[in-house]
Amino acid sequence: GAVVSQHPSWVICKSGTSVKIECRSLDFQATTMFWYRQFPKQSLMLMATSNEGSKATYEQGVEKDKFLINHASLTLSTLTVTSAHPEDSSFYICSARRTPRPLHFGNGTRLTVT
Amino acid sequence: AQSVAQPEDQVNVAEGNPLTVKCTYSVSGNPYLFWYVQYPNRGLQFLLKYITGDNLVKGSYGFEAEFNKSQTSFHLKKPSALVSDSALYFCAVRDQNRDDKIIFGKGTRLHILP
Numbered sequence: 001g002a003v004v005s006q007h008p009s010w011v012i013c014k015s016g017t018s019v020k021i022e023c024r025s026l027d028f029q030a031t032t033m034f035w036y037r038q039f040p041k042q043s044l045m046l047m048a049t050s051n052e053g054s055k056a057t058y059e060q061g062v063e064k065d066k067f068l069i070n071h072a073s074l075t076l077s078t079l080t081v082t083s084a085h086p087e088d089s090s091f092y093i094c095s096a097r098r099t100p101r102p103l104h105f106g107n108g109t110r111l112t113v114t
Numbered sequence: 115a116q117s118v119a120q121p122e123d124q125v126n127v128a129e130g131n132p133l134t135v136k137c138t139y140s141v142s143g144n145p146y147l148f149w150y151v152q153y154p155n156r157g158l159q160f161l162l163k164y165i166t167g168d169n170l171v172k173g174s175y176g177f178e179a180e181f182n183k184s185q186t187s188f189h190l191k192k193p194s195a196l197v198s199d200s201a202l203y204f205c206a207v208r209d210q211n212r213d214d215k216i217i218f219g220k221g222t223r224l225h226i227l228p
Contacts, residue, residue: 010155044204
């Protein structure tokens with residue numbers, strides 16, 4: 001079946017540095033991928049919709065200059081957390097859809113900013 | 115605005131007993147409803163969905179959900195719980211204004227006691 005791979009699974013970085021997270025669809029082409037953020041004991045919050053070959057669509061309240069999204073190919077979307085701060089520490093999850101199937105999720109990336 | 119509510123933060127069930135995880139929805143029109151499961155430090159896995167048709171939907175791992183229009187509910191059920199069912203369960207509804215967007219409930223942590 002379809003698989004979405006997310007890398008890295010966990011990352012620790014120092015405050016002020018940038019971190020890139022990759023999301024790949026392994027056996028299908030995904031024109032649209034989604035990035036979520038999950039706080040402890042809370043639900044998933046959709047951050048942005050990543051569209052291949054065009055700009056990402058950000059949800060209200062999400063800083064587009066803080067969370068850079070690039071969807072350069074039909075199988076890869078990246079999320080870069082720029083100038084990370086401790087409050088950016090969270091669990092980030094990507095997903096992709098292979099219409100008409102439901103969303104397939106990556107295994108998530110736990111980001112810790114020290 | 116559409117939403118789903120999961121009234122229980124946590125549900126404890128003895129192994130072998132039936133389990134129910136509750137979900138109610140609020141939408142105008144016909145809802146597209148989903149259940150996902152999340153294991154620790156992992157992404158979400160699709161369990162089942164309701165779009166139309168039979169009110170009882172069967173899904174993965176022996177789970178099923180009952181759509182009840184009069185009560186606006188979509189409770190997740192399993193006749194006999196396994197310890198391995200312990201996880202975080204999310205009810206979700208498709209955004210009626212954006213069919214690429216899914217709105218998640220806050221999640222219910224299910225503990226199956228051996």
